[in-house]
Amino acid sequence: xxxxxxxxxxxxxxxxxxxxALWYAAHALLAxxxxxxxxxxxxxxxxxxDHGPALWSAALNTLQGxxxxxxxxxxxxxxxxxxxxxxxxxxxxxxxxxxxxxxTPIIVIAPILVxxxxxxIISVTIITFLIxxxxxxxxxxxxxxxxxxxxxxxxxxxRASRTQELLLLRAPGALPYFFTGLxxxxxxxxxxxxxxxxxxxNSAGGQGGLGFxxxxxxxxxxxxxxxxxxxxxxxxxxxxxxxxxALSWFxxxxxxxxxxxxxx
Amino acid sequence: MRPSVAFDAVSKRYGDGPxxxxxxxxxxxxxxxxxxxxxxxxxxxxxxxxxxxxxxVTSGTLTVDDHAPALATPELAFxxxxxxxxxxxxxxxxxxxxxxxxxESKERRRERxxxxxxxxxxxxxxxxxxxxxxxxxxxxVSIARALSLSPKLLLLDEPFGALDEMTRDRLNEELLxxxxxxxxxxxxxxxxVAEAVFLxxxxxxxxxxxxxxxxxxxxxxxxxxxAETRLNPAFQSLxxxxxxxxxxxxxxxxxxxxxx
Numbered sequence: 001x002x003x004x005x006x007x008x009x010x011x012x013x014x015x016x017x018x019x020x021a022l023w024y025a026a027h028a029l030l031a032x033x034x035x036x037x038x039x040x041x042x043x044x045x046x047x048x049x050d051h052g053p054a055l056w057s058a059a060l061n062t063l064q065g066x067x068x069x070x071x072x073x074x075x076x077x078x079x080x081x082x083x084x085x086x087x088x089x090x091x092x093x094x095x096x097x098x099x100x101x102x103x104t105p106i107i108v109i110a111p112i113l114v115x116x117x118x119x120x121i122i123s124v125t126i127i128t129f130l131i132x133x134x135x136x137x138x139x140x141x142x143x144x145x146x147x148x149x150x151x152x153x154x155x156x157x158x159r160a161s162r163t164q165e166l167l168l169l170r171a172p173g174a175l176p177y178f179f180t181g182l183x184x185x186x187x188x189x190x191x192x193x194x195x196x197x198x199x200x201x202n203s204a205g206g207q208g209g210l211g212f213x214x215x216x217x218x219x220x221x222x223x224x225x226x227x228x229x230x231x232x233x234x235x236x237x238x239x240x241x242x243x244x245x246a247l248s249w250f251x252x253x254x255x256x257x258x259x260x261x262x263x264x
Numbered sequence: 265m266r267p268s269v270a271f272d273a274v275s276k277r278y279g280d281g282p283x284x285x286x287x288x289x290x291x292x293x294x295x296x297x298x299x300x301x302x303x304x305x306x307x308x309x310x311x312x313x314x315x316x317x318x319x320x321v322t323s324g325t326l327t328v329d330d331h332a333p334a335l336a337t338p339e340l341a342f343x344x345x346x347x348x349x350x351x352x353x354x355x356x357x358x359x360x361x362x363x364x365x366x367x368e369s370k371e372r373r374r375e376r377x378x379x380x381x382x383x384x385x386x387x388x389x390x391x392x393x394x395x396x397x398x399x400x401x402x403x404x405v406s407i408a409r410a411l412s413l414s415p416k417l418l419l420l421d422e423p424f425g426a427l428d429e430m431t432r433d434r435l436n437e438e439l440l441x442x443x444x445x446x447x448x449x450x451x452x453x454x455x456x457v458a459e460a461v462f463l464x465x466x467x468x469x470x471x472x473x474x475x476x477x478x479x480x481x482x483x484x485x486x487x488x489x490x491a492e493t494r495l496n497p498a499f500q501s502l503x504x505x506x507x508x509x510x511x512x513x514x515x516x517x518x519x520x521x522x523x524x
Contacts, residue, residue: 150348153318156335157342158365168361172352255352255393 039224044231047224054213059232062209065121066193066236069128073185076129077136078178082166084137085144102134106192110199119200124209127196132185136178143177144170176256179248186244190236210236267291267327268417268449269315274324275474276310283474284310287324290468290477294416297443297450299460299467301506303513307475308453309345312419315451316342328417341410343420347402349394349409356381356390359409380412381405383442400431407435411442420452424459433491436462440489457507461499462489467506471513478513481506 020041027040039047048055084091110127117123147170155165197211210229217225253259269292276285285307292298300308313319314326317333326333328340341362349358359377368376381387384404394402403423410418424432436459443450454460460467464483471478485499493499 148346148348150344150346151350153313153316154342154344154348154362155365156318157316157340158362159335160365164365168365169350172350175352255395257351257395260395 043224044227047228058213062193065124066189068125070189073129073132081140084141114200123200124196128192131192135184136181139177139181143174186240268294272325286474299452299464302470303472306470306472339416341413341415343423345422347406376412380408384408418450
């Protein structure tokens with residue numbers, strides 16, 4: 001179907017309406033004494049109204065931690081990827097330890113970090129960083145070492161320095177790979193910040209983020225408010241993913257094949 | 265006359281692997297167009313890499329203008345099998361890359377890139393990105409990039425292998441027309457006999473395993489050669505006899521594309 005046709009554009013909205021209808025139906029089908037377990041959509045909306053200020057400031061706190069961790073991971077992983085791309089020997093000696101970092105569940109690391117760095121934004125940032133780092137470093141390194149052999153020869157024949165080779169050839173060539181990693185990291189960053197906040201957000205005297213709100217609302221059985229928190233988290237995720245998609249488009253659409261217009 | 269490129273018993277092997285090239289002796293005069301043709305594994309591409317200084321000879325002597333081959337020899341340019349362009353730079357900036365790496369000033373770079381693009385008829389496409397060009401146009405950009413260095417010696421490693429026959433024929437004609445004006449020496453590697461006959465003063469037939477010179481065949485057809493030349497019986501009989509020679513060579517993989 002033509003992507004610009006009206007039915008095609010209305011399809012996502014239709015899916016949303018269908019979803020909300022099913023939600024109401026499921027709520028109605030529950031026995032009345034169990035209905036509190038699945039608050040209907042309008043109750044979630046009301047929770048947004050009732051807990052608006054708390055949700056807003058928590059979302060801002062989470063956003064801050066997610067941004068800091070995500071930014072640090074983007075910069076740090078790029079530097080690490082440059083080091084890893086130097087020789088196979090460097091990769092062989094460092095990759096296993098990067099794997100350890102990735103394979104250790106964050107819920108095990110988090111309490112340790114809280115003991116080391118204290119509860120608060122620093123721990124939240126570090127946890128977000130840890131979650132975002134791996135997909136970024138793996139993709140970017142792959143990009144840096146996937147340079148066309150002939151282009152490297154061309155640069156050598158022009159007596160390019162290693163710095164020139166990195167900045168003019170390897171780094172731009174690695175951009176599509178970097179953005180692949182960045183898209184994965186963008187969806188992980190808010191999750192990382194919320195998980196971090198869940199463990200480390202409760203220090204700053206009501207300055208916690210969405211993770212901290214989750215603890216409070218679940219202890220108070222405010223289920224509609226928990227749903228509102230979940231929706232806020234998703235909104236943050238969409239915000240991050242959208243920003244990265246836009247940035248990726250800005251950097252790549254002029255030249256990269258993935259953005260070439262096709263007739264099909 | 266002082267040869268432009270001189271091979272004297274040149275052998276090449278990588279590490280302790282088998283010999284890729286064995287005792288190649290060959291003199292190429294300035295302004296000559298020499299094609300290398302032979303079955304897969306005859307070391308044609310390696311030969312060009314030696315001349316470009318990308319890889320050292322194992323034994324024997326190789327000189328380019330009386331000097332040992334070195335990287336970034338001024339006046340030497342290389343055209344690869346693929347267009348080998350940077351996809352994130354537009355056509356003009358792609359052509360400028362080697363000049364930029366050699367530290368040429370911005371104005372001079374631009375001027376030479378524009379001149380080279382005019383030679384291959386791509387002035388109008390200067391602001392395009394590689395993905396917006398056809399295969400033939402990309403190869404033209406690659407040739408313009410080589411020509412922008414004002415080379416005296418041009419090394420071409422099967423540059424038109426991936427193109428359709430019509431495009432290839434046209435680019436062959438253009439290449440000769442540009443050469444008529446600029447007179448560089450050319451070492452040209454190809455799989456296609458007709459192309460080699462059309463372009464060259466001399467064809468060097470290489471045998472494989474190890475790569476060695478089997479025969480040298482002078483091509484005495486007069487220049488300028490044009491599309492008409494291909495209809496000439498002398499041209500056609502040369503293509504036939506070179507094809508026959510090539511087919512007679514033992515081909516380990518039996519996949520040397522013989523296109524008469």
